Amino acid sequence: MFLDLFYELRDQGVPVAMNEWMTFLEGLGKGLHGSSLQRFYNLARATLVKSETYFDHFDRAFLKVFEGVEGALDIASELDEWLNDPKAFEGLTDEQRAMWEHLASDELLQQLMERMAEQDERHDGGGKWVGTGGFSPFGHGGEHPTGIRVGGKSRNRSAMKVAEERRYKDYRTDETLDVRQTRVALRRLRQLTRTGTATELDLEESIDETCRQGGEIELVFRPEKRNDVRLLLLMDVGGTMDPFYEPVSNLLTALHAERGLRDFQAWYFHNCPYEMLGKDARLLRKDAIPTGDLLRKLNSNWKVIFVGDAAMHPAELMESMGNIDPRKMSETRGIDWLHKIDDHFHRVAWLNPEMPELWDDFETVRAIKKIFPMFHLSTDGIEQAVKSLIGGKSLH
Template identity: 40%
Template sequence: MFGDFLYLLRRNGLKVSLTEWMSLMEAMDKGLHGSSFTGFYYLCRCLLVKSEADFDRFDRCFLEYFKDVPLEQEVSQELMDWLNRPDVLNDYANWDEEQALKNMGLSEEEIERMLKERMQEQNEEHNGGSYWVGTHGMSTFGNSGLSPKGIRVGGESRYHRAFRVAGERKFRDFRRDNTLDTRQFQVALRRLRQYSGLVDLPPTEFDVDNTIQDTADSGGMLKVRYKRPRENTVKVLLLMDSGGSMDYYSQLCSALFQAVSKSGHFKDLKVFYFHNCVYTRLYNTPHLMSRDSVTTQWVLSNLPGDWKVILVGDAQMAPYELLGGYYGRSGDPDGPQCGLDWLQRIRERYKSSIWLNPSSRPDWGQYWSQTYDTIATVFPMFPLTVEGLEEGMKKLLAR
């Protein structure tokens, strides 16, 4: 069954063994795919893909082979017709701070369960509210609303705050949208070799350019020139925003992370993660588990000021997450009291620091652009593109 699919996977570099393929056949025989096409997709990916790095390659093969299979309708067409009407409301809903905090406290599992319940209960159109599936409200389901967390149903992406899109075909051709990849970032980083330090050693490295020039000047008589060796002297601290609206840019950030990790242009590299803004702790993995973290103060105390700091994030959050509330309080009356205080501490400690942003400045209201503009006054901010990376590195490594 699906023998051609197996060969397609292998032709595209996925090393699927016969044992793994037979395991898939056995799992299907036991009904582990739940008689669902989407279930079959996840079952295949679980059993046939050995590394997350191959997910995109697998998705492209899956789409190519099953392109004619109709997509299962997760959301009724009637509901989608209600939600795909941008003219329903022209004005934005009012921001509800209490509802926003309540929505942020919901887990993704709770929101998924609530969506299923609402779709069973709902029998008419709703807009501007906080309970039903609708538009322009504070509900965690729908589109064009202001909830800081939720599932987009219909409409178009505007604020990039949804953790999932209902009805979206997960197995799509990611490469069609992928204008940047790891290799492009690596090429950009390789151009920075000229910014590496020249060590104070005798000239022992063959100097091609000056050898050619001197040989030409001497009428073809070979004149070999040497130069001082270039050595990696740059130490980099990479701090990456994880989760929430940054999930939309996960592939782009993954490409940057891989390029930086594989680069040989840094003497030392340390990577930590945060969510929305740096607070009292930094995390060793993007899962942001407290048991796998260090205090931000430990990083500031143990990494000297000559480290170069790159922060990556969209700089978009509710203003209280950056400027006040209980976020970022250090417990020390004289210490940082909010996220902005921690960012300023980092900037003061590390004079060579920049912010790479995968998103453009929000244009849907002052509320959401406030944190973007505030952070841009603390760090030089560059777009997360190849050109932006090059400009950012020049700024970061300027003598």
């Protein structure tokens, strides 16, 4: 019944790992649950769930597993039963058992990788190699309770990770994009320079100077290191961009929270930038500024990130008066505006939320890709884009 809770939590999407589960068991071992279901619930939630956003998932899982259990749950005996399950610990010495208890799930994976690399022949039984029927945590059909199964049918139900089920797909950085990951990727968007008032004590220079003065203390100050990057964000909104609301809004949240940038501006357009850019996603005429003015105001050292799917009717990009919004005049072709932007700024990158496999299906994507380096709006893609913005101008 205990393990059911663990699996049910994972099924519900709560990111519980083995070391949290062990913490929970340790708490049970210390009798923290007392004898009431409520305290058991409190203990489980405090040790297994690390964000209030998962409380609901936790409740659902808890209900499902313990439905029908009323009042005092005989946890002690349940726990004993599980811990003493002969199958779970068959062939393990005390030492191995202790080691197992300290294995965290990420470490398990890492060790698997290492041992796979070490292994050069098939192996059955034994305690170290990946193989079948052994009690090392790796391999399939083994007795190790937290083992990673490498294919095949599990004999022991507590084999906790099954690679085939892609339980780790949430960790795939090319697929998901949460705010924190985005922020970590954006952190590379840094060029540190020392400008401004000297406030930081330069210890080495102070000691040198003091020596030069024959022991007269001379404190030397220098300006603190600051990020010199100014970032201009140009975003496509509406229409085909609507399905990408979530990754785009995560990117925006991350950018707004990034206090390290020296300067940051965001402007909006629909499909392609023309004469005017909107101040917010509503693209109101009264809040718009001429694109030309923006180019005059911002010097060429600003880094530019476009966010858009670059998918539109070819006429919107290639023809004069191509703006899809009939109220807005746009004599200059969209593609010419893009060239102007490219000419003005040293570094521009385009982030496309659409899957890269589909990019070449669109004529306009192919055309825009020739002007700007284009990257997928994923953690990996953002990292590459940041590299291209900071490093030497890439060839494309």
